[in-house]
Amino acid sequence: MSETPHKPQETPQPTPPQHEQPKRLCDYCNDKRAVLYCRADSAKLCFSCDREVHSTNQLFSKHSRSQLCDICGDSPASIFCETEHSVLCSNCDWENHTTLYVSPVHNRRPIESFNGCPSVTELLTFVGFDDLDDKALFSTDEDNNNYNYFDGDGLSEYFDWEANDFVSIDNLIVPSDAAHNYQALDVPSLPKNRNATCGQQKEEMLRQLRQLSKLEPNYNYENVDTETVVGFRSLVPELDRQPGNLHTGLEHDAKPISFPDREANAAQWFTDSLEAVNQLPSSLLRNKFEESSVVPDQHLETGGRVSHSSDGHKEQSHHPDPVTTETVPVLPKFGLHELNSQERDSAISRYKEKRKTRRYDKHIRYESRKVRAESRTRIKGRFAKLEQ
């Protein structure tokens, strides 16, 4: 397949907000700039206060939080306008996009809210920095404080895609008379941070997340997944441990949805794994963590090999069933307790059931196969043999 790197002809800077940036200090500390809005508290919060407030107890952690509207700075954002690179509340979105000349050409999509006490990595996912080079953000070297991530090789490159033209559906339509002569479409590859939904506050968000990451014990970029979860857990009371959930911005505190992109949400996946692990006897831990494939040796002291699979659907079959593995020492770090055999069986069956029903968003690996499948003749939805 042709993977022609798509370099924009020119990279127009994001249009500055047309409105004066409102003062939006955190309602809690009154010091940092607020980037989140909690509907339940009707409060604007910075990332660190959000964590402090919502890790207090289980009830608070259920509060749904959204980004703050870039325009009014006073309401929860529910729409991300890719054209303006802004997150907007429904009111501002309505005002800005109801003009006949504007709405048809602006790419907008709903954005998500979250609850729980997400780790830094999960928050990165939430604001769309899920595949940002961790080194760029989480440098532990204090001297790097002077480094301008936004002007150097770091984030400016990361945001380059925003200047790319979006591929419309019209670009992908193949003329019907070309049905038997398929060629790989010259489609620019998707931007590496296509999930990015942070608006005008992205720099402030990254700054706050960077500070937040330093509060998480043992956090470093080399084992971000593990340390994030472990660090996160150490900050949250035992009873309040629950992974962050994302909501679409249109649901208004409705049912939480799971993180949509498996690759982009390793942290969520890992948290799910830990949830299952917490239900398992310690003797099963080793294999579970090997299966998760994200835990460096030094944390589990098992000496197990760590591998990264690009396809989560297959990894399970390559590993033995956890039940059959040998025993490893108890890991008090995770607060495990011994279970009786009934609880143990129940836990194992729950774990297996969850593993069976685990689903991920569909990821197209071969665009050419997709194009071909879409145009193949079918009978009742099934592929039909070609007429000779």
Add this chain to the structure above:
DNA sequence: ACACGTATTTGTGGTTCACCTTTCT
């Protein structure tokens, strides 16, 4: 180590249907 040929496996989407949950009677 490399090239080549052959065998096997993978991945793709629209429809159908079984199964489960929710709502209605």
Add this chain to the structure above:
DNA sequence: AAGAAAGGTGAACCACAAATACGTG
């Protein structure tokens, strides 16, 4: 409270090009 109906969800099915694995010289 119980059963029926409606609605929602996800797995299975299909053919075949492309990708991958393997054997041979």
